[in-house]
Amino acid sequence: MSSPDTTTIAVHRALHEALNSAREAKRLLDDGEARPDLDDMVALGTMVAAISENVLAINATMAARTRMARGSSA
Numbered sequence: 001m002s003s004p005d006t007t008t009i010a011v012h013r014a015l016h017e018a019l020n021s022a023r024e025a026k027r028l029l030d031d032g033e034a035r036p037d038l039d040d041m042v043a044l045g046t047m048v049a050a051i052s053e054n055v056l057a058i059n060a061t062m063a064a065r066t067r068m069a070r071g072s073s074a
Contacts, residue, residue, distance in 0.1 A: 011058055018051065 003009065028034040036044075 007058065007062070011055065
């Protein structure tokens with residue numbers, strides 16, 4: 001990752017941890033070691049939607065700030 005921005009770094013780390021957790025959960029499910037119920041699946045879907053919504057909001061805000069910074073320095 002090339003950005004020194006602490007928000008970008010924090011988001012990247014959180015998403016990386018979430019991806020690792022999802023991969024581990026899939027492995028457990030594939031191995032027959034996990035049996036999520038419908039409530040678990042709804043909760044996971046809700047979390048994924050919330051993560052996606054927040055990442056989009058962060059990206060939009062950071063892009064706007066970048067455009068403003070470039071515009072004010074040009």
